[in-house]
Amino acid sequence: MQHTKPPRKPLRFLRNSLPFWLILPTVIFLFVVQVYPALYTVWLSLQERQPSGWTFVGLKNFDRLFNMSIFGESAGHTIIFLVSHVILTMVGAFIIAFLLSRKIRFTGFYITVLFIPWIIAQIIVGLVFRLLVAPDYGLLAGLLQNPDLFPPNGLSVLTASRPLPWFGEFPFPPSPAMILLIIASTWRAIPFVTLLLLGAIEMVPGEVLESAMIDGASLWQSIRYIMIPLILPTIIVSILSLTLNAMNGVGLIFSLTDGGPGTSTNILSFTLYTIGWGQLQFGRAAALALIMAVINWILIAGILRNNSSEGETN
């Protein structure tokens, strides 16, 4: 759409330069807080802190990072955490979104109630779940620490160490604390994805599903072969943004497990914090931040591609 010619001449200069002045402050803010720090991180990842100041060490930081045992371990934790978190959230959110998309009353009420977890801060969600399993005094501790239900000694979620890994170094099966972390983060993330999926499901014309059912397709078949292909772009965007959020969320771990017991809930985002601010190895931490930023950018590119295929960017 072309904008109409300004009615009077003196206004033309103002009208022509106005968008520039309107956008300039935003660009300055984004440059100072987003672009410059990103470049700074690249610089930092090539430096090492010496008593005399920062010195250039090339790619040594990356080399040292890869040699830290915590790096490989927490990469494993991250994979377990992300895969189970994404699967659980997608399944749960799809079921809820499907139910909400049916022709029923009170959907507004249900959405309001179901949405509450998403607006509660990560730190608080962590504490809320911690209260349930706190050793001895948590509400579920009586159940979990019962030796009859969880032989031989009962299960103390926040202190039980990781079971022996099945596949070499890969930290599987996860520790009970990791399972709790997955449950807590899924509880918080489901509403967000539900809303995304609900929007997409409501766009699916009802007639398509109805005619499939009349032709003898089962409910499962019509979901699997008709609805899911139709909302696939939204599903992909949901999975990508869910991964993006979960990979970088750290508040939940702080208040729920603090990375423990041992290092069994150290996912990469938490490891970034411990290397940087715990061990004050800022060079190595910057190297890790850079690796994570690259993964983030791949996810963002995926989201952008799927969104623009829907014709969002105009």
Added chain:
Amino acid sequence: MRKISLPSGRSRNNLLTHAILILICLITMVPIATTILISFKSQPDITRYPPVLFPCDTPEKTFDLSACRWSVEGYMRVLAPKPSDESPLGFILTGNLLRVYLPNTLLYATASALCVVILAGMSGYAFSRYRFRGRKALLTAILAITGVPLLTNLLALYQMAVNLRKSPLPFDDRIFLIVVYIGFFLPLSVWIAKGFFDAIPRELEEAAFIDGCSPIGALTRITMPLAMPGMSAIFLLTFVNVWNEFLAGYLLVSKNEYKPAMFGLYDFLGQNLINLQVIAAACILIAMPIVVLFLFTRRTFLKAMVEGAIKG
């Protein structure tokens, strides 16, 4: 937009749908309900093994409503009221959470949200109403930045804060933190604002121009009032995001008296590992304003969420 209806047994299906949804709502509410329950228990009922759900048992019966030992001990310990002659209520609340951390959070959230609304309104308007060179590239760049999380940039921002603190320039932790928050919640807001402005017909403004209105006049008299719902949605979204943010507030602020509520809460955990009722009470007190705000503004809020979620 038609809702899906399945042909057979509709009313029975609907009943089933309601039943499942109510069940899901109840399960969702369990962690919140237990936290509220814990926050009203007294210390002896907290440190009991095995724990009980309701502090209502007597030696004879497992549940007796008249014997419930509800207590506000947790809240008292968080708020720490002290008698005072100066206060009209007869007491003042001396707990750090309420006296220091919550006002800080309120300041950060309000200041960041206001600035984000103004900046996003300005650039969203420009992106929606004008076609200029580089517009599409800039929009895509902003959309891409929307996805960048705070975490990976925090290291550099932390070093920036350290360097600025050492430099002779006037530097304030609080202003720096607010600037960081603005920079991080602005991109998403620009997109939401653009969407809201796109929905306002240009013809209204053009009619105002024809009647002799200046662009600024058209903006303030026609477009701004129509854009108010969108702007308030952006304000709410940013406010809640900043209120709930933890790591930046924790790391970028060096002085304890400038730290936000989420830090206070994390700090509380360290001091009260077994005083679960104190932690629960603090959680409720900090989450309450946001939940109430959400319940009162859910329409605006959810609209902004959907709008933003599709983009980011």
